Amino acid sequence: MQNALIVAGAGLLGGSMNAIAGGGSFVTLPALVAAGVPSLFANATSTVALVPSALATAFAYRHDFQNFDGVKFRTMAAISVIGGALGAFLLLNTSQRFFDDLFPFLLLFGVLVFAFGRKLGEEVRKRVNIHPHALPAVQFVLGIYGGYFGGAVGVMMLATWSVLTAATINSMQASRHLLNASMNATASVIFVAGGLIYWREMAVLLVSSTVGGYLTGHYGRRLDPAKARIVISCLNAIIVALVFWRRWA
Numbered sequence: 543m544q545n546a547l548i549v550a551g552a553g554l555l556g557g558s559m560n561a562i563a564g565g566g567s568f569v570t571l572p573a574l575v576a577a578g579v580p581s582l583f584a585n586a587t588s589t590v591a592l593v594p595s596a597l598a599t600a601f602a603y604r605h606d607f608q609n610f611d612g613v614k615f616r617t618m619a620a621i622s623v624i625g626g627a628l629g630a631f632l633l634l635n636t637s638q639r640f641f642d643d644l645f646p647f648l649l650l651f652g653v654l655v656f657a658f659g660r661k662l663g664e665e666v667r668k669r670v671n672i673h674p675h676a677l678p679a680v681q682f683v684l685g686i687y688g689g690y691f692g693g694a695v696g697v698m699m700l701a702t703w704s705v706l707t708a709a710t711i712n713s714m715q716a717s718r719h720l721l722n723a724s725m726n727a728t729a730s731v732i733f734v735a736g737g738l739i740y741w742r743e744m745a746v747l748l749v750s751s752t753v754g755g756y757l758t759g760h761y762g763r764r765l766d767p768a769k770a771r772i773v774i775s776c777l778n779a780i781i782v783a784l785v786f787w788r789r790w791a
Contacts, residue, residue: 545577549743553750557595560696560719560751561602561758562770565656566592567693568649568778570747572785579740582641586633586738589692590730591747595755596723602756608713610703613677615717619724621678625685626725630732633690646789649782652693655701657775662701677706681721688722689729696722 552573556566567588574584609615633641680702688695696718703714733739 545743546746548573548577549746550750553591553595553747554754556592556747557751557754557756558758559774560592560595561755562774565652565694565697565774565778566595566751566755568653568656568781570751571645571649571693572781574740574743574747575785577743579743580638580642581645582633582636582638583738583740585641585645585691586729586733586736587740587744588747589726590733590739591744592751593723593726593730594748595751596719596726598752598756604716608717610677610717611707612675615720617678618681618717618721621682622685622688622721622725623728625682625687626689626728627732629686629689629691629725630729631689632686633729634732634736634738642789646782646786648691648693649785652691653775653778653782656694656697656771656778677703680706685725688725689732692722692726692729695725 549570552569556568556570556573558566559569560566570588570592571581571584574587575581579587610618636644681699684695684698684702687698699718699721700714703717707714
């Protein structure tokens with residue numbers, strides 16, 4: 543019961559974080575590990591559970607949906623699906639011991655991208671003129687990362703799109719959640735087939751993250767994403783520090 547409450551609370555918080563600014567997996571992954579799920583299985587379980595949350599949040603942002611400059615959305619979706627499948631197969635061929643050592647550093651990388659990725663993207667855009675047709679190639683790489691781990695992949699997409707397109711952050715939110723859901727849904731099918739899912743924990747996380755994502759996406763659109771990102775970044779930094787401490791203390 544205690545583990546179920548930990549996972550449920552992490553799901554509500556993670557789904558809410560994803561709806562506002564992203565970074566929810568930095569809460570759900572450590573919570574699953576704390577509940578006794580091995581890190582590799584926790585990664586797969588979290589991926590499956592957060593798909594409905596991403597779809598629910600995308601539905602809340604449906605009125606802001608736009609296509610990309612010079613690239614059709616269905617092309618971006620197909621690329622995300624293929625990349626997500628490749629990333630998932632890479633995870634299936636990763637040993638638990640290797641992933642245990644890699645897991646804290648993946649979290650750290652994601653936290654740094656979450657905190658500084660968008661600002662870095664804006665600075666790059668000021669100095670470098672990149673053709674929008676590079677967007678599908680970059681999205682393919684992001685899809686592989688999203689299928690393998692996925693932490694901060696939504697923020698990576700926003701940072702990349704801010705460099706390669708002229709779209710506003712609000713107009714990209716629906717696309718971010720839909721493409722994130724597409725690569726995660728593809729990876730989820732492979733994870734389920736590969737037997738990587740802890741079903742009880744996944745069910746608790748799925749329900750709680752979907753509720754948190756939809757409610758926050760519906761009622762939280764008036765919140766300032768920049769201020770929310772600062773708070774979430776501080777929370778993420780604390781969680782990652784605890785993960786490093788627990789792994790090597």
